Amino acid sequence: xxxxxxxxxxxxxxxxxxxxxxxxxxxxxxxxxxxxxxxxxxxxxxxxxxxxxxxxxxxxxxxxxxxxxxxxxxxxxxxxxxxxxxxxxxxxxxxxxxxxxxxxxxxxxxxxxxxxxxxxxxxxxxxxxxxxxxxxxxxxxxxxxxxxxxxxxxxxxxxxxxxxxxxxxxxxxxxxxxxxxxxxxxxxxxxxxxxxxxxxxxxxxxxxxxxxxxxxxxxxxxxxxxxxxxxxxxxxxxxxxxxxxxxxxxxxxxxxxxxxxxxxxxxxxxxxxxxxxxxxxxxxxxxxxxxxxxxxxxxxxxxxxxxxxxxxxxxxxxxxxxxxxxxxxxxxxxxxxxxxxxxxxxxxxxxxxxxxxxxxxxxxxxxxxxxxxxxxxxxxxxxxxxxxxxxxxxxxxxxxxxxxxxxxxxxxxxxxxxxxxxxxxxxxxxxxxxxxxxxxxxxxxxxxxxxxx
Numbered sequence: 473x474x475x476x477x478x479x480x481x482x483x484x485x486x487x488x489x490x491x492x493x494x495x496x497x498x499x500x501x502x503x504x505x506x507x508x509x510x511x512x513x514x515x516x517x518x519x520x521x522x523x524x525x526x527x528x529x530x531x532x533x534x535x536x537x538x539x540x541x542x543x544x545x546x547x548x549x550x551x552x553x554x555x556x557x558x559x560x561x562x563x564x565x566x567x568x569x570x571x572x573x574x575x576x577x578x579x580x581x582x583x584x585x586x587x588x589x590x591x592x593x594x595x596x597x598x599x600x601x602x603x604x605x606x607x608x609x610x611x612x613x614x615x616x617x618x619x620x621x622x623x624x625x626x627x628x629x630x631x632x633x634x635x636x637x638x639x640x641x642x643x644x645x646x647x648x649x650x651x652x653x654x655x656x657x658x659x660x661x662x663x664x665x666x667x668x669x670x671x672x673x674x675x676x677x678x679x680x681x682x683x684x685x686x687x688x689x690x691x692x693x694x695x696x697x698x699x700x701x702x703x704x705x706x707x708x709x710x711x712x713x714x715x716x717x718x719x720x721x722x723x724x725x726x727x728x729x730x731x732x733x734x735x736x737x738x739x740x741x742x743x744x745x746x747x748x749x750x751x752x753x754x755x756x757x758x759x760x761x762x763x764x765x766x767x768x769x770x771x772x773x774x775x776x777x778x779x780x781x782x783x784x785x786x787x788x789x790x791x792x793x794x795x796x797x798x799x800x801x802x803x804x805x806x807x808x809x810x811x812x813x814x815x816x817x818x819x820x821x822x823x824x825x826x827x828x829x830x831x832x833x834x835x836x837x838x839x840x841x842x843x844x845x846x847x848x849x850x851x852x853x854x855x856x857x858x859x860x861x862x863x864x865x866x867x868x869x870x871x872x873x874x875x876x877x878x879x880x881x882x883x884x885x886x887x888x889x890x891x892x893x894x895x896x897x898x899x900x901x902x903x904x905x906x907x908x909x910x911x912x913x914x915x916x917x918x919x920x921x922x923x924x925x
Contacts, residue, residue: 478746479540479593481582482647487563488551492544498551499565503644504581507532508569511577513562514600515611517570520618524576526627527598529638530609531561533585536593541733542650546725582642585628588635590740596632597736608632608736632736650724653818656715659846659856660692661907663750668692668715670745671727672699678730679706690750691905694851754812758789761901761909766812768908769824770796772842776827776835779803821845841918843911850904852883860906860914864890867917873897874917 485506490496501509507528515527538544538553538560545552555563585594601610609631617627628636652664669685676682682702685695697713704711707722715723731739754763764787774782774796780803783796794810801808804819812820825845836842840859848856858881868874868890875890888904891914895902898913906914 478591478642478743479536479584480643480645480647481536482539482552483644485535485539485553486551487565488544488549488554489563489565490554491556492547492549492554492559501563503535504577505569506535506563507581508574508577509563509565509567510535510561511573512567512569513564515573517572519615521572521576522622522624522627523614523618524573525580525624526614526618527609527611528573528576528580529583529585529624529628530596530598532581532583533593533596534561534598536584537595537734539647540592541728542721542724543728543734545649546721546728548721582644583638583640584642585632586637586639587633587738587740588637589742590738591743591746592733592738592741594632594636595734595736595738596628598631648814651717651720653814654821655717656692656720657713658692658694658697658852659848661847662690663752665692665696666690666749668700668720668723669696671723672696672703675703675723675726675730679703681706691847691849693849697851752813754789756789756791756794756810759787761787763787763789763793765908766797766820767793768843768912769820769845770800773800773820773824773827776831777803841915843908843915848883848906848911850883850885850888853881855881857881857883857887860891860911861887863911863914863918864894867894867914867920870920871897871917 482503484500485503486498486500487506488496488498510531511524511528514531515524517524535553554560555565585596586592587594597606597608598611599606599608601612609628614627617630622630625638652662656665656668666688669688672682673684673688676684676699683695683699685699700715700719701711701713703723704719707726709719709722728734731741733741751758751762754766764785767783767785767787770780771782771785774780780799781792781796783793784790797812797816798808798810800820801810801816804823806816806819828839828842828845831839831842840862844856844859846856848860858879861877861879861881864874864887865876865879868876873893875886875893877886877890891906891910892902892904894914894917895904895910900910900913
């Protein structure tokens with residue numbers, strides 16, 4: 473599931489019509505229709521309404537847990553849930569739906585159960601209570617409780633404990649897979665990096681060979697890379713320190729297992745654990761650093777592509793910025809909605825990197841003045857760091873507050889100190905990390921020094 477602080481109701485759910493490893497058809501079903509089918513397949517329409525509602529809430533929560541935790545997708549499957557009670561809930565493709573069950577589902581399909589203090593939909597385990605029994609809800613038992621006068625919430629408390637809540641009227645939205653669509657590596661930045669860091673640190677409590685990552689921010693630094701490598705080694709993945717799709721979902725699968733997120737007695741996810749630090753999308757009206765970074769990248773692309781108007785670089789997502797982004801989206805076959813979501817962001821970065829890598833020398837004689845398309849931070853090595861160090865030394869020629877560096881292509885403590893000094897003096901965020909805004913400012917200072925010669 474995408475990186476949301478709270479679950480949403482998916483528009484559709486993909487059901488595998490067989491056992492997980494069994495070759496079988498996958499069907500994509502509107503979520504309310506799926507619940508109507510499950511309820512019509514598992515319970516009787518003439519049961520007391522309180523029992524019917526309690527059962528449907530359990531079925532909704534169970535299915536949402538599968539979707540939210542990507543239980544099957546994290547194991548490499550291409551579906552959300554199976555149709556067999558051996559693993560999940562009974563779904564009979566194409567069956568008739570009972571009218572009263574259909575009406576109840578329409579009323580409560582976007583309500584679900586949570587444990588108090590937790591975010592993820594509760595894994596509402598249940599069984600029929602006659603031919604099969606389990607620690608969770610007894611479907612036939614709900615009938616007796618309803619006949620005793622219990623309301624649906626009381627019935628659910630009877631089976632799942634007093635510490636449950638019902639989330640009402642959750643929003644409905646498209647739920648893409650959580651993998652960000654691009655590998656995360658040294659220099660990557662964003663909410664996905666924070667997710668990986670947090671999950672790796674929790675896994676490290678059970679697997680001490682994985683080094684703890686000290687700062688749970690959104691920067692993929694050397695400590696993150698070391699933890700990823702250790703994880704990959706333990707779980708027989710390619711040890712490259714890069715979080716591609718296979719590593720992403722293996723981390724998620726192990727994390728879900730340790731937290732028991734697909735278990736009646738889950739450790740749970742607290743709101744603090746899923747709090748977002750980075751915006752999920754940028755749209756007209758937004759302001760701030762992330763908008764300015766997008767504008768800087770768009771402006772460079774627009775400079776080399778006359779089909780895209782250059783946006784202002786002011787940190788304000790105004791109408792001009794929206795028009796520029798829409799032109800970019802049209803140019804590269806994306807939905808021209810003027811919103812920077814994950815797909816557009818990935819494409820923007822990819823096009824920017826290609827643009828910078830192919831800058832004609834007669835247009836820009838020294839491409840090192842252009843941001844390389846990834847954040848540069850301590851622990852990194854290579855040409856990007858060497859270019860940065862050269863720019864800093866140029867800027868230092870006419871700015872006494874900037875220390876001169878030994879150009880070795882290694883981002884160590886001296887390089888970070890110089891970056892922090894520039895950020896402090898220029899009124900930027902002082903973190904020692906070079907993103908597009910800091911790189912652009914260092915390049916401006918370097919140009920100023922070169923122009924004064």
